[in-house]
Amino acid sequence: MNLFQILETTGHEKVFFCxxxxxxxxxxxxxxxxxxxxxxxxxxxxxxxxxxxxxxxVLRLSRGMTYKAACANIxxxxxxxxxxxxxxxxxxxxxxxxxRFVDSLNGSFITGQDVNLTPRDVRQIRQETRYVVGAxxxxxxxxxxxxxxxxxxxxxxxxxxxGRRDLYRLKVAIQGLGNVGKNLCRLLHEQGAELIVSDxxxxxxxxxxxxxxxxxxxxxxxxSRDADVFSPCALGGVLNGxxxxxLKASIIAGCANNQLEDEQADSHGLKQKGIxxxxxxxxxxxxxxxxxxxxxxxxxxxxxxxxxxxxxxxxEIFEKAEREGITTHEAAHRLGESRxxxxxxxxxxxxxx
Amino acid sequence: MNLFQILETTGHEKVFFCxxxxxxxxxxxxxxxxxxxxxxxxxxxxxxxxxxxxxxxVLRLSRGMTYKAACANIxxxxxxxxxxxxxxxxxxxxxxxxxRFVDSLNGSFITGQDVNLTPRDVRQIRQETRYVVGAxxxxxxxxxxxxxxxxxxxxxxxxxxxGRRDLYRLKVAIQGLGNVGKNLCRLLHEQGAELIVSDxxxxxxxxxxxxxxxxxxxxxxxxSRDADVFSPCALGGVLNGxxxxxLKASIIAGCANNQLEDEQADSHGLKQKGIxxxxxxxxxxxxxxxxxxxxxxxxxxxxxxxxxxxxxxxxEIFEKAEREGITTHEAAHRLGESRxxxxxxxxxxxxxx
Numbered sequence: 001m002n003l004f005q006i007l008e009t010t011g012h013e014k015v016f017f018c019x020x021x022x023x024x025x026x027x028x029x030x031x032x033x034x035x036x037x038x039x040x041x042x043x044x045x046x047x048x049x050x051x052x053x054x055x056x057x058v059l060r061l062s063r064g065m066t067y068k069a070a071c072a073n074i075x076x077x078x079x080x081x082x083x084x085x086x087x088x089x090x091x092x093x094x095x096x097x098x099x100r101f102v103d104s105l106n107g108s109f110i111t112g113q114d115v116n117l118t119p120r121d122v123r124q125i126r127q128e129t130r131y132v133v134g135a136x137x138x139x140x141x142x143x144x145x146x147x148x149x150x151x152x153x154x155x156x157x158x159x160x161x162x163g164r165r166d167l168y169r170l171k172v173a174i175q176g177l178g179n180v181g182k183n184l185c186r187l188l189h190e191q192g193a194e195l196i197v198s199d200x201x202x203x204x205x206x207x208x209x210x211x212x213x214x215x216x217x218x219x220x221x222x223x224s225r226d227a228d229v230f231s232p233c234a235l236g237g238v239l240n241g242x243x244x245x246x247l248k249a250s251i252i253a254g255c256a257n258n259q260l261e262d263e264q265a266d267s268h269g270l271k272q273k274g275i276x277x278x279x280x281x282x283x284x285x286x287x288x289x290x291x292x293x294x295x296x297x298x299x300x301x302x303x304x305x306x307x308x309x310x311x312x313x314x315x316e317i318f319e320k321a322e323r324e325g326i327t328t329h330e331a332a333h334r335l336g337e338s339r340x341x342x343x344x345x346x347x348x349x350x351x352x353x
Numbered sequence: 354m355n356l357f358q359i360l361e362t363t364g365h366e367k368v369f370f371c372x373x374x375x376x377x378x379x380x381x382x383x384x385x386x387x388x389x390x391x392x393x394x395x396x397x398x399x400x401x402x403x404x405x406x407x408x409x410x411v412l413r414l415s416r417g418m419t420y421k422a423a424c425a426n427i428x429x430x431x432x433x434x435x436x437x438x439x440x441x442x443x444x445x446x447x448x449x450x451x452x453r454f455v456d457s458l459n460g461s462f463i464t465g466q467d468v469n470l471t472p473r474d475v476r477q478i479r480q481e482t483r484y485v486v487g488a489x490x491x492x493x494x495x496x497x498x499x500x501x502x503x504x505x506x507x508x509x510x511x512x513x514x515x516g517r518r519d520l521y522r523l524k525v526a527i528q529g530l531g532n533v534g535k536n537l538c539r540l541l542h543e544q545g546a547e548l549i550v551s552d553x554x555x556x557x558x559x560x561x562x563x564x565x566x567x568x569x570x571x572x573x574x575x576x577s578r579d580a581d582v583f584s585p586c587a588l589g590g591v592l593n594g595x596x597x598x599x600l601k602a603s604i605i606a607g608c609a610n611n612q613l614e615d616e617q618a619d620s621h622g623l624k625q626k627g628i629x630x631x632x633x634x635x636x637x638x639x640x641x642x643x644x645x646x647x648x649x650x651x652x653x654x655x656x657x658x659x660x661x662x663x664x665x666x667x668x669e670i671f672e673k674a675e676r677e678g679i680t681t682h683e684a685a686h687r688l689g690e691s692r693x694x695x696x697x698x699x700x701x702x703x704x705x706x
Contacts, residue, residue: 003404004404007372008372013371013372014371014372014454015370017367018366019367021361050355104387105457105459107459
């Protein structure tokens, strides 16, 4: 392994390795872009089979964060933390040692919770550093802001593809009724949209039927239902060679991460079928926006109007894709790149804290 | 390469990789011990043939710094920085990018100049960070404090080996008349010692002869001269299988780095010959002590009395070596280890700045 060669390929600025023998900690923090003085990215705990697997993951995810933040108009760079451990090895000592590691970077990296970390874990980490967010309930909650962002994305796509300014009687098929999916049902129902829902948990679909007159379907039927919008709000990889041919909706707009099983092939598959795809990391940025506002001092009005901007960003991406004859996935990437390039280099960067 | 495995072997806590594409910077900072909240170590610029060479060097040197600081009663951990570049690639931009890297660690690493960096370079780095020392002339200068430390080491060794409390008519053979060597000549002359000197530059030996009545000898003759003390103040590796048999002195006390060509074999060779060796990193710590006091706010009296403690530390090492039947090299290492173990772990560490 030649680390600098890898970093050159991925465009990374910094990678930090840390171990704490007593606490059994082995962790990697990657800073893809430090141009704003601070980089943000959640931390996941995972039993990586090897160090190179952990490194690849932290590099891939921190790079994605740079683009996500840029598209969401959040003035931070992309970062990510990984702790190499099995979930059962997660102890207070390990989390606190990780907190000290984060703290030693003194605000150049700000983190939060990702896979295998809970709000309780974040509070443990917070005992050692203030550069972690998501431990308190000051903000409106990431689920609500994520749902509001998806609603804005649906509005933008409906306007662009269907030429409509309202959502009245719009048919939306929502896959997955977690906290975001349920919030989204409520918001869409308030706008007069008609809902089709699926979830592996029948209690959830029943609740949506009762509250918002949603039509419940079996999980494997949600793709092929007659709908204007398909909204993936569950697992990743749901847009693939098997599901795309079955889709009847002309718009994809949901909060799930990594919706495309194969980014290149499946984004082109959607384009060829004339389906307008809202790039996942753009439309689901409400959670990150929530965390960012928690970090700078939560003010509801500012956070909400920040989320509203997802609407215009998506319109910009749709127009760019059409103008340049590319997929919306590629257009989002290029938009991110151009926004990153506009950022003053490190010299003028100032820390957020 | 499995980095965490390497770090486990070397006992390191953190390794930071950084690149700045525009500035052409590739740098590694290693923190061996962060127990005090801050680690100190100079930065060298070197055209390493490979990344693994650079990594090995930065790990080896930062580990050495932990022991050096511990033996010198300096409450910092050991760190080191390396910039992978040819000297002709050294630009203001590169140095400033490195300065930003150091600055992003916000005082958990404090650096200074090592091989291929000049005070002018340090001033460039300082434009971007206050966590670099050696750019100003507030302090007494590293050469003088290093020489004072070596003088204390000679006094300790003479007292321990020869049972003498003064240096009057003591014969000292000094190899190398750089800034430290010349200062040492003056200090020893003031104590009434008799000097034998060698240097590749004849002008220097002539100066010492004129000022301090030193006897000048050819560089290859200095080892075998009849002297009480041999003081290596030039290159590293001068104590080896060839030179040790030629030594007439019963004490080795000089400021050169890495005096033992083979740490194990040559420290034992000296012990078997009954030569009292002052471990190089203990006796030459005056330079580091100088930098440390520059960092905390230079006060001459405090810095000088700190340097004086090298005397007692060496006595402690000599006694430990005799008591445990080990070399002074090993005794210094064990003393360092016990002092490091006494340090509270990270939890209570507080930054120096």
